[in-house]
Amino acid sequence: xxxxxDCPWLGWAVVLTDEPPEILxxxxxxxxxxxxxxxxxxxxxxxxxxxLVVRRYHRHRGSMYTVVVVSTGAERVPRxxxxxxxxxxxxxxxVVEWRRS
Numbered sequence: 001x002x003x004x005x006d007c008p009w010l011g012w013a014v015v016l017t018d019e020p021p022e023i024l025x026x027x028x029x030x031x032x033x034x035x036x037x038x039x040x041x042x043x044x045x046x047x048x049x050x051x052l053v054v055r056r057y058h059r060h061r062g063s064m065y066t067v068v069v070v071s072t073g074a075e076r077v078p079r080x081x082x083x084x085x086x087x088x089x090x091x092x093x094x095v096v097e098w099r100r101s
Contacts, residue, residue: 002015002017003016007038007053008037009041009053009098010051012079014081015079015081015082017081017082027066031066031068034055034085035070038053039054039056039100040052040053040096040100041054042093042094042096043095045095050072052092053068054066054068062089064087064088065087066086068085070082071083
């Protein structure tokens, strides 16, 4: 069953299909928080139809980032889905489209 997460930056919900990204099922809470309360939204440096929705969190050994790759399709229409999600020590590369102030 697909799950929907509201993405305030896009202005519509992002769909997580039954094909789970690498971050699931143990960290769906990190994925949801990244989409619903992003710190940064980047246009992917490698795929122009993808946004990288990023949320930073702190671990005992420094900062980590939850990165959710969201496909926006050819046109920005209210239909987007999660391609994959992962946790990284490094901020991904891409063009900044939005940053939390």
